[in-house]
Amino acid sequence: MQLLEERIQQQGEIIGNDIVKVDMFLNHQIDVSLLNEIGKEFKRLFANENINKIVTIEASGIGIACIVAQYFDVPVVFAKKGMHRNVGNDIYAGEVFSFTKGITTQIGISRKYLGPDDHILIIDDFLANGGAVKGLCHIAEQAGATVEGVGICVEKGFQPGGKELRAMGLHVESLAVINSIENGIISFG
Numbered sequence: 001m002q003l004l005e006e007r008i009q010q011q012g013e014i015i016g017n018d019i020v021k022v023d024m025f026l027n028h029q030i031d032v033s034l035l036n037e038i039g040k041e042f043k044r045l046f047a048n049e050n051i052n053k054i055v056t057i058e059a060s061g062i063g064i065a066c067i068v069a070q071y072f073d074v075p076v077v078f079a080k081k082g083m084h085r086n087v088g089n090d091i092y093a094g095e096v097f098s099f100t101k102g103i104t105t106q107i108g109i110s111r112k113y114l115g116p117d118d119h120i121l122i123i124d125d126f127l128a129n130g131g132a133v134k135g136l137c138h139i140a141e142q143a144g145a146t147v148e149g150v151g152i153c154v155e156k157g158f159q160p161g162g163k164e165l166r167a168m169g170l171h172v173e174s175l176a177v178i179n180s181i182e183n184g185i186i187s188f189g
Contacts, residue, residue, distance in 0.1 A: 001037075001038070001041055001175035001176060003034065003037055004034070004037075004038065004153065004154070004175050004176045005176045005188050007022070007025055007031075007034060008020060008022060008154065008176060008178075008186060009186060011024050011025060012186065014181055014184050014186065016181075017180075017181050017182060018128075018156070018158075018159070018181065019181075020154070020156075020178065020181065020186065022125075022154065026060075026064070026125055026153060026154075027060035027063070027064075027125045028060075030063050032067070035063065035064060035067040036067060038064060038067065038068070038153060038175060039064075039067040039068045039070060039071045040071060041175060042068045042071070042121070042123065042151040042173070042175075043068070043071035043072060045149075045151065045173045046072075046121055046148065046149045046151065046171075046173070049119070049121065049148040049149050049171070050119045050148060051072050051074060051119055051120065051121045051148050051149070052074050052117075052118055052119050052120075053074055053075055053076070053077055053114070053118050053119070053120045053121075053145075054068055054069040054072065054074060054075070054076045054077070054120070054121050054122075054123055055076075055077050055078070055079070055109075055114070055120045055121070055122050055123070055136055055140070056076065056077075056078045056079070056122065056123045056124060056136075057078060057079045057081070057096065057107060057124065057132050057135070057136060058078050058079065058080055058081055059081075060124075060125045060126075061078065061123055061124045061125055061132075062076070062078050064123055064124075064125055064153060065078065065123040068121070068123050068151065072121070077109060077113045077114055077120075078109075079094075079107040079108060079109050079135070079136060079139060080107065080108055080109070081096075081105045081106070081107055082105065082106060090110060090111045090112070091108035091109060091110055091111060092108065092109050092111060092114060092139040092142040092143050093106060093107065093108040093139070093142075094106075094107050094108075094134075094135035094136070094138040094139050094142075095107070095135060096131045096132050096134075096135035097129070097131040098131065098132075107135050107136075107139070108139075109139050109143075111143070114139070114140070114143040114145050115143055115144060115145065116143065116144030116145065117145075118140075118143065118145040118146070119145070119146045119148045120140060120145050120146065120147055120148060121148055121149050121150070121151060122136050122137070122140075122147060122149070122150045122151070123150075123151045123152075124150075124151075124152055124153070125152075125153045125154065126152070126153070126154050126155075126156070127152040127154070127155040127156065127161045127162055127165075127172075127174060128156045128159045128161050129159055129160060129161045129164075130160070130161030130162070130164050130165050131161075133150055133152075133161070133165055133170075134164075134165075137168075137170070147170060148171070149170070149171040149172070149173065150165060150170050150171065150172045150173070151173055151174075151175075152172065152173070152174040152175070153174075153175050153176065154174070154175070154176045154177075154178065155172075155174035155176070155177045155178065156178050157177040157178055157179045157189050158178070158179060158180050158181075162174065162177070176188060177189045
């Protein structure tokens with residue numbers, strides 16, 4: 001998606017050769033006009049899939065997922081991080097390793113909101129090693145839900161996540177794929 005690549009080039013903050021911060025428009029401060037375009041593009045890319053729920057993980061995926069859900073006219077379900085007393089023990093659970101934070105976190109979705117009749121589209125802001133998507137797929141498997149696709153805003157193509165998810169047979173669509181970050185220059189694929 002050229003619009004997203006341009007924003008990354010113009011405003012993305014490069015940290016080393018493996019991190020690009022886009023929090024000024026995608027996942028901390030949110031440019032809703034850009035997210036609307038992202039939502040339209042994911043609707044186009046997954047229009048032939050039978051999707052009745054959008055699934056993401058808190059927190060940075062929620063805003064994106066909500067805009068995408070408007071185009072599919074379906075609800076959003078998000079995995080909560082950590083254990084919450086108000087959710088209880090009746091959850092599907094998984095673990096996610098965060099490349100950016102360098103920690104493993106427990107995630108969960110209440111059994112009330114995901115089941116065998118659900119055909120889900122997983123939405124996330126970044127794909128590096130695929131930990132978040134794998135954790136959400138594990139939860140979907142526990143629920144008997146069908147993963148119809150995975151929509152990613154920014155994929156780091158130089159890290160293994162995208163290749164591994166596609167090798168698992170998942171329909172993965174990334175709107176901007178970064179092939180490399182070298183000497184402060186981002187190369188898209």
